[in-house]
Amino acid sequence: MERICDPKGITSCSTFDFDQSWYELLTDAEKQLIDEHSVSISFKKGETVCKLGAFASHIFFLEEGLVKVYLEEKNNILILMLSTKNNLMGLSSIYDGNNKLPYSISTYTDSKIRMIDIEIFRQLLKQNSAFSYRIINLLNENTAQIYGRFFSLTQKQLHGRMADILLCLANRIFKNKSFDLPLSRADMGDLTGMSTESVIRIMKEFKDDGLIEMCCKKVELLDIGRLEKLSEFG
Amino acid sequence: MERICDPKGITSCSTFDFDQSWYELLTDAEKQLIDEHSVSISFKKGETVCKLGAFASHIFFLEEGLVKVYLEEKNNILILMLSTKNNLMGLSSIYDGNNKLPYSISTYTDSKIRMIDIEIFRQLLKQNSAFSYRIINLLNENTAQIYGRFFSLTQKQLHGRMADILLCLANRIFKNKSFDLPLSRADMGDLTGMSTESVIRIMKEFKDDGLIEMCCKKVELLDIGRLEKLSEFG
DNA sequence: AAAGGATTGTGAAATATTGCATGGTTTCTT
DNA sequence: AAGAAACCATGCAATATTTCACAATCCTTT
Numbered sequence: 001m002e003r004i005c006d007p008k009g010i011t012s013c014s015t016f017d018f019d020q021s022w023y024e025l026l027t028d029a030e031k032q033l034i035d036e037h038s039v040s041i042s043f044k045k046g047e048t049v050c051k052l053g054a055f056a057s058h059i060f061f062l063e064e065g066l067v068k069v070y071l072e073e074k075n076n077i078l079i080l081m082l083s084t085k086n087n088l089m090g091l092s093s094i095y096d097g098n099n100k101l102p103y104s105i106s107t108y109t110d111s112k113i114r115m116i117d118i119e120i121f122r123q124l125l126k127q128n129s130a131f132s133y134r135i136i137n138l139l140n141e142n143t144a145q146i147y148g149r150f151f152s153l154t155q156k157q158l159h160g161r162m163a164d165i166l167l168c169l170a171n172r173i174f175k176n177k178s179f180d181l182p183l184s185r186a187d188m189g190d191l192t193g194m195s196t197e198s199v200i201r202i203m204k205e206f207k208d209d210g211l212i213e214m215c216c217k218k219v220e221l222l223d224i225g226r227l228e229k230l231s232e233f234g
Numbered sequence: 235m236e237r238i239c240d241p242k243g244i245t246s247c248s249t250f251d252f253d254q255s256w257y258e259l260l261t262d263a264e265k266q267l268i269d270e271h272s273v274s275i276s277f278k279k280g281e282t283v284c285k286l287g288a289f290a291s292h293i294f295f296l297e298e299g300l301v302k303v304y305l306e307e308k309n310n311i312l313i314l315m316l317s318t319k320n321n322l323m324g325l326s327s328i329y330d331g332n333n334k335l336p337y338s339i340s341t342y343t344d345s346k347i348r349m350i351d352i353e354i355f356r357q358l359l360k361q362n363s364a365f366s367y368r369i370i371n372l373l374n375e376n377t378a379q380i381y382g383r384f385f386s387l388t389q390k391q392l393h394g395r396m397a398d399i400l401l402c403l404a405n406r407i408f409k410n411k412s413f414d415l416p417l418s419r420a421d422m423g424d425l426t427g428m429s430t431e432s433v434i435r436i437m438k439e440f441k442d443d444g445l446i447e448m449c450c451k452k453v454e455l456l457d458i459g460r461l462e463k464l465s466e467f468g
Numbered sequence: 469a470a471a472g473g474a475t476t477g478t479g480a481a482a483t484a485t486t487g488c489a490t491g492g493t494t495t496c497t498t
Numbered sequence: 499a500a501g502a503a504a505c506c507a508t509g510c511a512a513t514a515t516t517t518c519a520c521a522a523t524c525c526t527t528t
Contacts, residue, residue, distance in 0.1 A: 009307050071244060071381060092374050095374040095375065126363050129360050129363040136359065137328075141329065143336075146377075147314065147336060147380075150305075151307070151310075153387075154387045154427045157514070195517075198516075200478085418506090429486055431507085431508085450506090
């Protein structure tokens with residue numbers, strides 16, 4: 001897998017970093033079952049896909065777009081992870097002791113999401129252990145990523161967190177040093193666990209210090225080495 | 235399951251709260267395989283069971299004791315979760331793309347841990363889908379709990395986080411309003427993501443306000459209602 | 469083109485939290 | 499029992515971060 005950089009230490013982006021498909025592990029009959037019991041839905045930018053606490057009826061497969069997976073309560077929102085093309089979401093609700101969604105999902109950009117009937121998914125997990133083993137791996141991959149974010153957001157201060165997320169966006173989401181940011185400063189605030197004003201101030205500092213170039217929505221990482229240092233030292 | 239209280243909202247302790255055994259889902263032959271490929275080890279209070287980044291060779295089953303599962307880097311430590319009797323740990327390393335442990339574990343009290351060969355565990359996952367389905371549920375249970383802690387530590391301030399953790403200890407760990415705390419104030423700091431001094435100050439405030447009684451290591455929750463309010467508005 | 473709303477930006481004040489210095493306890497070791 | 503080490507406690511200064519007030523800009527709709 002192509003990488004922009006390879007940050008030391010625990011970051012927002014920590015992951016095992018291994019592409020895994022799951023569909024191909026199904027038999028033809030099982031694939032057909034999925035096809036028959038799923039629909040692909042288009043969402044516009046900013047739409048809500050599902051809400052924390054609602055009944056979980058589907059597993060989500062992101063065919064196109066960029067979404068956030070998040071916890072919300074009152075006015076607080078905590079983004080657990082960003083998800084891009086070809087990722088499964090909602091796996092946490094396959095636990096049948098838990099029929100409620102453990103998080104909300106909404107889109108940053110226009111997106112296409114295939115919604116797979118959760119009972120079918122459970123059935124396949126029970127009958128196909130290669131498939132279910134792969135799903136365990138995917139769950140672990142997600143978990144590792146969330147651990148990284150957990151560490152970053154609780155142990156680092158503003159500059160470190162901002163460096164973390166910029167590296168993560170370049171490395172993992174856009175796979176390019178330069179990208180068009182589909183998130184507002186307020187979104188970046190949710191993502192880094194800081195206020196909108198802090199986002200603005202720190203991004204400006206980074207720009208003044210020559211760490212990044214930035215013009216409106218366009219961002220380019222100029223000095224990845226120093227960003228990594230910032231990410232490392234907090 | 236007996237509960238001391240049932241906090242509203244997302245807390246350090248959020249979980250599906252459903253007792254799940256996994257051993258009984260194995261066939262006799264599979265049980266025997268586990269027995270033959272595992273050993274039970276005694277750890278003293280404060281000992282390290284495994285270190286983040288080391289090669290993962292075992293799954294851990296806590297037969298007795300209280301341990302912390304945590305991330306560490308330089309002087310920062312982030313406790314992902316506390317684990318008590320009859321819990322599996324190290325499940326994140328069954329992902330075979332990842333042969334390194336994603337966290338460290340160490341004991342708060344004298345503990346007995348059964349160490350199960352990871353290859354055997356993987357083999358059973360691949361061959362027994364009822365078992366592997368149960369393990370997925372356990373992973374999801376852990377994940378839900380960590381989401382709760384993630385939210386608590388990033389979205390609430392000191393008083394809310396402290397209330398959260400006190401309720402969690404009573405509810406989930408000691409299953410009693412009154413308990414002997416085997417953790418130092420510094421440990422509590424790691425657990426709540428605050429400095430040792432803040433822990434001391436806030437626990438004293440809680441005591442002065444009649445929320446808790448506290449004498450050295452002994453803690454008793456006096457006003458659970460107000461603690462829940464603090465946890466909620468925190 | 470004007471109006472309204474969301475977004476970006478800036479500075480100063482307010483708040484939350486930590487870190488330091490220091491002293492008193494308890495606990496462990498010899 | 500003495501000494502050392504870890505732990506608990508407290509006040510104050512220092513720092514990190516948010517909040518608020520306000521202005522400038524951009525986007526969309528009329």
